Amino acid sequence: MLELYEELVVDILLRLPVKSLLRFRCVSKFWRDLIDSKYFIDMHRQQSINSNTNFHMMFQISSNQLCSCSEYFDNDGLKRSLTKIDIPMSRQTIGSRTQCFCTEIIGCCNGLLCTQFLDFDYALWNPFTRRYNKLPQAPKLEFDLLKNSKPFEGFGYDHVHDVYKVLRIFQIFYPDDFNRKNSIIRNQICVYSLRLNSWKYIEDYPYGDHNYEFQYNHNRGCFVNGASHWLAYPLILNENGFRVQGLEWSIVAFNFEVEKFSTIPHPNANRNGKSFQIDNLGGFLCIFEEVCETCYVWVMKQYGVGESWIKLLSLDLHSFKLEYPIADPDRYVQPVAYYSKNGEKLLMKTNFNTLTWYNLKEATSNIIRFPIKMGSYNAYMCLESLVLPYNVDDKEIAAQIQ
Amino acid sequence: MSKLGQAKRIIFLKTADGQLFEVDEPVAMEFEIVKSFFDENEDAADDTVVPLPNVSAEPLAGIIEFCKAHVEFRANGAAGKDEVKKFNAEYIKEKSNEQLKELILAANYLNIKEMLDFLTETIANRLKNKSVEYVRAFFGIENDFTPQEEEAVRKEYEWAFEGVDED
Secondary structure, eight states: OOOOOHHHHHHHHTTSOHHHHHHHTTSOHHHHHHHHSHHHHHHHHHHHHHTTOSEEEEEEEETTEEEEEESSOOHHHHHHHOEEEEOGGGEEEETTEEEEOOEEEEEEETTEEEEEETTTEEEEEETTTTEEEEOOOOOOOSSGGGGGSOOEEEEEEETTTTEEEEEEEEEEEESOOSSGGGSEEEEEEEEEETTTTEEEEOOOOOEEOSSSTTGGGTTBOEEETTEEEEEEEEEEEOTTSOEEEOSSOEEEEEETTTTEEEEEOOOSOOTTSSEEEEEEETTEEEEEEEETTEEEEEEESSTTOGGGEEEEEEEEGGGSOOSSOTTOTTOOEEEEEEEOSSSOEEEEEETTTEEEEEETTTTEEEEEEOSSOOTTOOEEEEEOOOOOSSOOOOHHHHHHHO | OOOTTSOOOEEEEEETTSOEEEEEHHHHTTSHHHHHHHHHOTTOOTTOEEEETTOOHHHHHHHHHHHHHHHHHHHTTOTTSHHHHHHHHHHHHTOOHHHHHHHHHHHHHHTOHHHHHHHHHHHHHHHTTOOHHHHHHHHTOOOOSOHHHHHHHHHHTGGGGTTOOOO
16 A cells, blocks of 8 residues: 655645535645645645636625626536635524624635625625624714715735735715715725734725725725725815815726825726726626726736737627617626636626626637526636635744744 | 758657667657756767666657657748647556656656646646545545544535536
8 A cells, every 4th residue: 555745645635626525624634734834725725827727707686695607617617616605694593593794895815705784884704615794883984974884995905915815995075065076085994914913904095986986896995916906086185175076987906015095007998888897707807887888908917017908809789699689778898807828708787687608719608508597696706715714823833834 | 059951860768677769859858857867968979878867758759749749840930820729638548547647747847838738737637536435545645634634624515526427
């Protein structure tokens, strides 16, 4: 009977899915400690990223359920790999009664999902290990008026300090002037760090109007290149010395490492169309617009470089099979994934239960009927990982096996 | 090293159990250990026999078969295509667990990155739906948990034990 070197055994384990690894914790004490160690969790995540494996498409299908399928799928692959996942935070036992709450997904990073449930409670959740962690309560609002406004949130990872963070922005146009272009703006901005397990206030936010005009963004930042991104108008000073919203739109980035806001150059896109949104497509910052029944997908090939914006796709919707009549006001098209392993493909979501793989090279499309009604929820590309939704320091084990 | 225009060079390899293998140069150079042997001994005669004291004849024959096919795939521009996947699937189909372990140990010693990756992946695929007992037997690992401890560790992720293949 041959025995393999420890190094080979670890290499084999690094290629196993999460469920197998959680089962194999029972093999021996060493295996349990290894699989639980931060060293192994990080190596496993890195191995999956490097080999482009263990990615899943996640669709929220109701206020308390997700479904996941393997990242690149056709009609058959979809049926094979489709799994429903209950969102555990949605079920809360209060006294002797279990109640169901609506949970919203704020973002997804390295296999962790950040969710918001009840009023302003947040949790980090790894759907692959089924572990979750309710975050401490965010700071109370400074002024009463904020109570009626909806927060804007972003979730991301600071890879320099190896910390997951949540950004929350409350913004109020004050006094309650409905013509917001002339009103004074006050903000309350805080950031949660998983390492410190606490919230703190950060610098002021010199932008306005993230959650009114850009409603298709669902009040969520998209995580690309260590920062959360969204669309907003920079603030300017008016003739009375008050900060008011400017007229030029911008892409705003919040860098999770330095915890600062900045403006990212945007493409020459027309933001007066039927829909306009910013997203993460296969790790690239992307702008999607629909103008005059044509969809345009812009991709920033080199992060932060304005000249690197390219128009990835112009798609005349008349040539595209849609479930709803083109003129139907409820009809929508939205890109959800960008896949370039075997030729460049773009996954588009059209209305409630149709997905389309669009082949960019051949300009052909492959329609996929989604067997479950998805509603208008967002879709996420999510890495299957062992990443913990809580903070554990286990330097001892890491030293032992390194 | 052979120069352009010269006849195809043959490399001689000798295994732990004393067998002599004659391997075409491009195939032998897939083995990092052989490549560095010639890099370090630039004036080595053409009929130098490279000793491989950690590999026996059976896995070496299997490794040569794999590398030969992959060198050809690359030369034909077929790398990454279905043809390669088909060959790889056929190659491991009849291999027992012991044979796979012999191959991975040999590929590790000879330092053949592509083959090592492939075998690591293959073993992972073979184990992913197996039981804890199967995996212990595969690696020859002794269970150092008491039955109570094992039960407690199992309880932490009970759902991970659903849908496991028969051993």
